[in-house]
Amino acid sequence: MNKTAIAQRMNLPWVESPFFENLISQKTLDLQQQKMAFDFHNEGYIVLPGMIDSKLIDQTIQDIKHEYPDRLGEEPSRHQDLWKKYESVRAIASADAIFDVLRFLYEREPIPFQTLNFKFGTQQRAHSDTIHFSCVPARFMCGVWVAMEDTNANNGPLFYYPKSHRNEEFNYYNIGIEAQKDYAEYHEYEDFMEAFMDSGHYAPQQIHLNKGDVLIWSSNLIHGGAPILNPEATRWSQVTHYFFEGCMYYSPRLSDMFANNLNLRHVVNIKTRQIVQHSDKGKPIETINxxxxxxxxxxxxxxxxxxxxxxxxxxxxxxx
Ligand SMILES: O=C(O)CCC(=O)C(=O)O
Ligand SMILES: [Fe+2]
The missing domain is CATH 1.20.5 (Single alpha-helices involved in coiled-coils or other helix-helix interfaces)
Structure with missing residues (x-):
């Protein structure tokens, strides 16, 4: 079997493939597409400046702002799945421009399945989203972060470790942590991630984005929210997590990897509002959770x- 056939048979997004060079050489791409593919493959993320319309962002903030407290430190600090309540949040998650880029990177139909909206920086420690969401085949998942206002060193911008997505997907079992229902052990996972990045000589990088900019990160890119230097400063933002069609979707943090007992997710497609059938190569998979x-x-x-x-x-x- 030749290399191209082997490469094409793999159940992996082509931009995450070890045969990426071979696969890209088979395609006819413009310069912008080439840059996107190389950046995503090599660094684990891409930035798309000004992709989301300012008016839609203003409308979204207008819609959701009463859901949040005035000051940093008061709860709730974040809201999950506001798309169910506000059309504007759903419109950001379903934006055609985002879908087009995701179709290009993953060559499957994107499934936005969760939104998170923040008023302030999250100050979240380093993590890979794959601890929360993964799938079989792996890596058909990504995060799309939309700046709803400019970020800077003061308002807790995003940080990430370039190239960290190339590592394996760590789960609790392979790093020796036992899960508990109440999340009590999660800080041990975060300790691991920081120690791992440090020992791997990865350097965290802050990114300062402008309102309307979009950052797409690979499922396994290690990232978080930098400390907030000015507690008065807001950092309105929306993260949408996407799967892609034709997979089995599960939550590694809640799964027993040893017994291969995957905690399967109930996935609802935000764009279509349809429940997503777990499937493989067009065939529905009967799943028991x-x-x-x-x-x-x-x-x-x-x-x-x-x-x-x-x-x-x-x-x-x-x-x-
Ligand atoms: O917005 C942030 O600071 C990080 C959010 C994040 O890590 C996520 O939603 O996956
Ligand atoms: Fe994350």
């Missing part, structure tokens, strides 16, 4: 099932 949590799932289930079988053999009917 136990809804149970980690280790408790497989062990309790196995013991209970075993006990049931044994009793059934003895008494000749199902005991419970």
């Amino acid at each position: 136990t809804g149970n949590f980690k280790y408790a799932v497989s062990r309790q289930f196995t013991l209970r099932t075993l006990a049931k079988e044994v009793i059934k053999k003895i008494i000749g009917k199902k005991p419970f």
Whole structure:
């Protein structure tokens, strides 16, 4: 089998492929597309200046501002899925210009599935979104960050570690953390990420964006929110997370990777409002989500099932 056939068979976005050079040489791209593809492949993100219309952003802030407290430090600091309530949030998540770029990068139909809106910087520690959202095949997920006002060193801009997306997708199991229902262990994951970036000699980079600019990061790019130097300064922003069609979607943080018990996601496409069927190569996948949590799932289930079988053999009917 030749290299091109091998490369084309892989279940990976072409911009994330180890055969990227081969795949790009097969395409006819303009200069702008070439730059986007190379940047995304090499650095793990791209910036699209002024992609979202100022009027739509103003409308969105107007719609959602009463949902937030006046001052930094008061709750709620963020809102998830305001698209269900405000058409403007949904319009940003469904913007044609964003869809076009995502179709180019992933060659599958994008599925916006979650919005987060912030009034202030998040000061989130370094993480990869793959701890929260992943899929089979892997890497058909990305984050799209929209600046709803200019960011600078004072209002907690985004930071990221260029090229960090090239690493494996870390999950709790392979870094030795046991998940708990209440998120209590999440800081251990963050400790790991910082130590990992440090030992890998990655350097965090801040990015200052202008209102309307869009940053797309690869599913596995390590990023976060820088400290806020001026607590008065707002940093209105919207992040939309996207999957792509034809995958099985799950939450690694809530999955038991050892038992391959994936906590599957209920995905709703923000643009179409349709529930998304998990699928592979156009075929629907029948999925069973136990809804149970980690280790408790497989062990309790196995013991209970075993006990049931044994009793059934003895008494000749199902005991419970
Ligand atoms: O806006 C930020 O500071 C980071 C947000 C983020 O990491 C995310 O939504 O995935
Ligand atoms: Fe994130």
